[in-house]
Amino acid sequence: MKAPRSLRSLPPEGIVQRGLPWVVPVLTLIGWELASTRGWLSTRVLPEPLAVATAFWSLLRSGELWQHVAVSSMRALAGLAVGGGLGLLLGLLTGSSRVLETLLDTSLQMLRNIPALALIPLVILWFGIDETAKLFLVAVGVFFPIYLNTFHGIRSVDKGLIEMARSYGLSGWALWRHVVLPGALPSVLVGLRFSLGLMWVLLIVAETISAQAGIGYLTMNAREFLQTDVVLVGILLYAALGKLADVLAKALERGWLRWHPGYQVQAA
Amino acid sequence: MHMTELDGAALTLRTLPEPMRRLRAIPDASQARTGAPRAEGLAVEVRGVAKAYGKRRVLEAIDLRIAPGEFVAIVGRSGCGKSTLLRLVAALEHADTGEVALDGAALAQHREDVRIMFQDARLLPWKRVVDNIALGLPGPDGQRRAREALAQVGLAERADDWPAVLSGGQRQRVALARALVHRPRLLLLDEPLGALDALTRIEMQQLIESLWRTHGFTALLVTHDVSEAVALADRVVLIEDHGIALDERVHWVDRAHAGKPRSRRSRIACCSACCANPPAPMAKSPHPCPASKRGAGRSDH
Numbered sequence: 001m002k003a004p005r006s007l008r009s010l011p012p013e014g015i016v017q018r019g020l021p022w023v024v025p026v027l028t029l030i031g032w033e034l035a036s037t038r039g040w041l042s043t044r045v046l047p048e049p050l051a052v053a054t055a056f057w058s059l060l061r062s063g064e065l066w067q068h069v070a071v072s073s074m075r076a077l078a079g080l081a082v083g084g085g086l087g088l089l090l091g092l093l094t095g096s097s098r099v100l101e102t103l104l105d106t107s108l109q110m111l112r113n114i115p116a117l118a119l120i121p122l123v124i125l126w127f128g129i130d131e132t133a134k135l136f137l138v139a140v141g142v143f144f145p146i147y148l149n150t151f152h153g154i155r156s157v158d159k160g161l162i163e164m165a166r167s168y169g170l171s172g173w174a175l176w177r178h179v180v181l182p183g184a185l186p187s188v189l190v191g192l193r194f195s196l197g198l199m200w201v202l203l204i205v206a207e208t209i210s211a212q213a214g215i216g217y218l219t220m221n222a223r224e225f226l227q228t229d230v231v232l233v234g235i236l237l238y239a240a241l242g243k244l245a246d247v248l249a250k251a252l253e254r255g256w257l258r259w260h261p262g263y264q265v266q267a268a
Numbered sequence: 269m270h271m272t273e274l275d276g277a278a279l280t281l282r283t284l285p286e287p288m289r290r291l292r293a294i295p296d297a298s299q300a301r302t303g304a305p306r307a308e309g310l311a312v313e314v315r316g317v318a319k320a321y322g323k324r325r326v327l328e329a330i331d332l333r334i335a336p337g338e339f340v341a342i343v344g345r346s347g348c349g350k351s352t353l354l355r356l357v358a359a360l361e362h363a364d365t366g367e368v369a370l371d372g373a374a375l376a377q378h379r380e381d382v383r384i385m386f387q388d389a390r391l392l393p394w395k396r397v398v399d400n401i402a403l404g405l406p407g408p409d410g411q412r413r414a415r416e417a418l419a420q421v422g423l424a425e426r427a428d429d430w431p432a433v434l435s436g437g438q439r440q441r442v443a444l445a446r447a448l449v450h451r452p453r454l455l456l457l458d459e460p461l462g463a464l465d466a467l468t469r470i471e472m473q474q475l476i477e478s479l480w481r482t483h484g485f486t487a488l489l490v491t492h493d494v495s496e497a498v499a500l501a502d503r504v505v506l507i508e509d510h511g512i513a514l515d516e517r518v519h520w521v522d523r524a525h526a527g528k529p530r531s532r533r534s535r536i537a538c539c540s541a542c543c544a545n546p547p548a549p550m551a552k553s554p555h556p557c558p559a560s561k562r563g564a565g566r567s568d569h
Binding site: 158160161163164165167168169170174178179182183185257258259260261 | 358359360379380382383384386388390392393394395396403404430431432446450
């Protein structure tokens with residue numbers, strides 16, 4: 001918070017401060033553009049930035065881009081809803097019941113050590129290469145971070161607060177709603193942010209295996225025709241969507257954890 | 269030896285400069301509550317209570333009677349079991365043997381009448397101050413009652429703040445308001461001022477005392493600070509070696525205050541040692557010095 005204040009008070013230095021982080025990316029872009037136009041860099045390796053921009057623009061205008069982005073986003077969100085929902089539910093159950101923890105936690109911890117991507121051959125055998133396979137892969141990947149962090153969050157709710165709430169007459173659902181769930185929320189949101197990162201990684205792999213639509217299909221199709229500019233558009237789209245998901249998760253944290261001293265810096 | 273401790277505490281209290289106690293004007297709780305019915309204090313009866321954690325005995329054969337509206341302080345070294353006794357009365361723990369009765373009935377029947385204040389304020393950090401106080405309040409007027417209670421502890425303007433931005437003393441005030449909003453008939457205080465600095469402590473002591481006088485609840489305070497016990501309580505109970513080693517009434521001796529609401533300043537601990545050479549007003553004290561287990565032998569007045 002100190003930096004912006006000093007920016008306002010010292011405008012010339014502020015511009016330098018703000019512009020400095022962008023110097024390297026801009027120089028890289030200029031160098032890349034020069035290398036491409038001079039022919040030092042083959043378009044098969046990397047197309048010139050301008051070509052990427054043009055490809056992006058034409059895909060946008062034809063509406064093709066939105067279609068692929070929508071398909072990919074739907075897959076990602078469906079996987080997140082199924083896997084994240086199950087993770088949250090099981091985390092809440094094992095977190096609040098010792099019996100369920102004993103029954104389920106060891107098994108889940110064992111499954112957790114299987115990398116989701118190692119399941120690909122099995123997933124193809126089970127579900128073929130259609131939508132179910134992609135949904136399954138994403139769901140498996142996002143399940144564990146949310147499960148683990150929910151479990152941990154519930155277990156680390158301050159026992160003193162629970163004792164206080166009980167002695168003030170809270171029990172059952174009221175105790176959950178006012179004490180346990182809000183107390184576990186910071187941890188659940190950490191799990192969500194981990195999951196969002198994994199969600200896009202798994203989706204990219206799943207879409208690269210086989211797809212008839214989506215960003216993965218767009219890039220794999222372009223690869224066949226050596227359209228490196230479109231491939232790059234696909235890669236950048238994944239990056240942008242990943243960033244967007246992270247920004248949304250951060251906004252959720254800021255909204256739901258306003259009470260948390262760690263998120264009050266901006267408000268104060 | 270415990271006598272001398274109490275003496276010392278009383279002396280310290282008498283010598284505290286008056287301005288320090290009046291650092292901040294506490295809003296007059298009696299005015300704020302005119303018209304509201306005074307809750308009857310609960311009578312507490314602890315009969316033959318014993319408690320052990322594994323092989324470690326904490327309390328043995330504890331008998332304690334507290335009259336309705338009385339303010340009793342339990343003092344003792346850390347780890348002597350004084351907090352355990354309080355937690356037994358609060359039904360947060362269960363006695364191995366013996367029982368605790370409130371107004372002659374089992375603890376479970378008075379759950380709504382008993383509120384506890386902990387050493388740490390235990391405010392829910394995700395609820396604003398006013399919502400913390402309204403926690404567990406039934407009915408639609410919870411918010412209004414919470415704000416009233418907050419005004420009583422002098423923090424009306426902090427209603428919509430997060431607990432994280434309050435100071436330690438303010439948090440304890442909020443915790444006090446949260447306890448009082450339920451109109452408890454028995455208020456249990458588990459070293460609520462232990463973590464506060466000296467000046468804030470004095471302020472809080474005054475606040476607790478004035479609210480106790482207004483509301484008429486029975487109060488049971490656990491503290492390791494003998495001077496605090498003497499300053500606040502009618503009776504000081506010392507727990508040592510798993511049992512009650514001393515049970516003494518605290519007297520106020522100032523002639524001017526006899527028969528009127530007592531003032532902290534005029535009180536000293538009445539124990540056998542000091543009764544041996546009583547100051548003149550002592551004779552008119554409304555509470556005769558009770559013969560206690562230890563006091564009786566040495567008392568010679």
